Amino acid sequence: KNQVEQSPQSLIILEGKNCTLQCNYTVSPFSNLRWYKQDTGRGPVSLTIMTFSENTKSNGRYTATLDADTKQSSLHITASQLSDSASYICVVSAGGDSGTYKYIFGTGTRLKVLA
Amino acid sequence: NAGVTQTPKFRILKIGQSMTLQCTQDMNHNYMYWYRQDPGMGLKLIYYSVGAGITDKGEVPNGYNVSRSTTEDFPLRLELAAPSQTSVYFCASSPRTTGELFFGEGSRLTVL
Numbered sequence: 001k002n003q004v005e006q007s008p009q010s011l012i013i014l015e016g017k018n019c020t021l022q023c024n025y026t027v028s029p030f031s032n033l034r035w036y037k038q039d040t041g042r043g044p045v046s047l048t049i050m051t052f053s054e055n056t057k058s059n060g061r062y063t064a065t066l067d068a069d070t071k072q073s074s075l076h077i078t079a080s081q082l083s084d085s086a087s088y089i090c091v092v093s094a095g096g097d098s099g100t101y102k103y104i105f106g107t108g109t110r111l112k113v114l115a
Numbered sequence: 116n117a118g119v120t121q122t123p124k125f126r127i128l129k130i131g132q133s134m135t136l137q138c139t140q141d142m143n144h145n146y147m148y149w150y151r152q153d154p155g156m157g158l159k160l161i162y163y164s165v166g167a168g169i170t171d172k173g174e175v176p177n178g179y180n181v182s183r184s185t186t187e188d189f190p191l192r193l194e195l196a197a198p199s200q201t202s203v204y205f206c207a208s209s210p211r212t213t214g215e216l217f218f219g220e221g222s223r224l225t226v227l
Contacts, residue, residue, distance in 0.1 A: 004157070031213045043119075043205055043218030089157075093213035102213055103148075105157035 002027045004092050006106035014114055017080055021109045023073040023090030031095030031102075035064055035075045038087040038108070047075070047088075080113045087111070117141050121206050121219035128196040128226045136191040136222050138206030146209040147189040148216070149173075149181065151202040158205065164189055165212075196226045 004025045013019050025033070032051045036044035048059050050066040050073060057064050061084075063076045077084055090106040119140045128134055140147065145166045150158040160173030164183040178200055180192040189208075193200060203223050207216040 034215065036216075041221070043207075043220050044216070045218070046215045049215065091216070095213060103160075103216065107155060107157045 002092075002094060002104045004090055004104050004106040006088075006090050006109050008109060009107070010110040010112070012112045012114060013080055015080060015082060018076065018078050019080060019111065021075045021077075021088050021090075021111070023075070023106055025071050025073070025090070025092045025104070025106075027071075027092040027094050027104050029095045030068070030071075031093040033064075033066060033073050033093070034091045035062070035073075036089040036091060038089055040086070044089055077111075080111075082113050082115060085111060085113045119206055119208055119217050119219040121204075121222050123222060124220065125223050126225070128193075128224065130196060130198065130226060132196050133192070133194050134196070134224075136193070136204055136206070136224075138189045138191065138219060139187050140189075140206075140208040140217070141187065142208060142210070142217065143186060144208035144210050144217070145186065146212060146214070147183065148207045148209070149179070149189070149191045150205045150207065151175065152205060152221075153202050161191065161204075193224075198226050200224065201226045 007022045034049045035047045038044040048064040061078045066073045087108040087110045089108045092104045122137045148163045149161040159175045162181040164170045206219040
């Protein structure tokens with residue numbers, strides 16, 4: 001069964017500190033992996049996309065990694081800001097003729113950044 | 116561009132009532148999706164469409180219906196609302212089958 005698991009469920013850090021969010025997946029065949037940021041009361045917005053051949057990709061203070069062998073991804077946030085407080089959702093896309101559920105969603109990590 | 120627009124943002128329904136959640140996108144995307152998001156759960160796919168005139172069921176279609184008469188619009192119909200349909204509903208679109216999802220702002224529905 002295709003699954004995406006994220007850890008931790010929630011995280012509280014002080015402004016200016018770094019943090020790393022984890023995503024483990026069992027999705028086959030793998031197409032790509034995206035991290036989305038969801039602010040409270042808003043829809044998710046894509047931060048990064050990782051394809052099979054990519055190990056690391058940065059978007060400002062956000063750096064995503066992908067280890068296709070261990071089926072793990074991480075999202076590292078550097079020098080956190082209050083505006084980083086949000087839920088971060090890992091979404092894995094299934095490739096090929098994998099039927100209806102092309103997008104498999106994790107349950108998200110809720111990040112709270114304190115001043 | 117407005118992107119994906121959903122209405123209404125909030126609605127309270129009584130058990131047994133019906134309503135339609137509206138969704139429109141101006142990005143000319145063929146793929147459109149309806150998800151529901153419950154606390155502590157990942158987004159669940161209700162219905163999706165790969166183009167005008169084509170719709171199909173997702174994981175949790177019971178109690179819902181959709182139509183796709185144009186590329187832009189993908190309304191979700193709730194018939195005979197039940198408390199189990201209390202949730203936040205998101206409409207999304209994508210330019211291709213595994214492409215980036217563009218979400219609307221969500222519609223929070225409460226059934227009492």
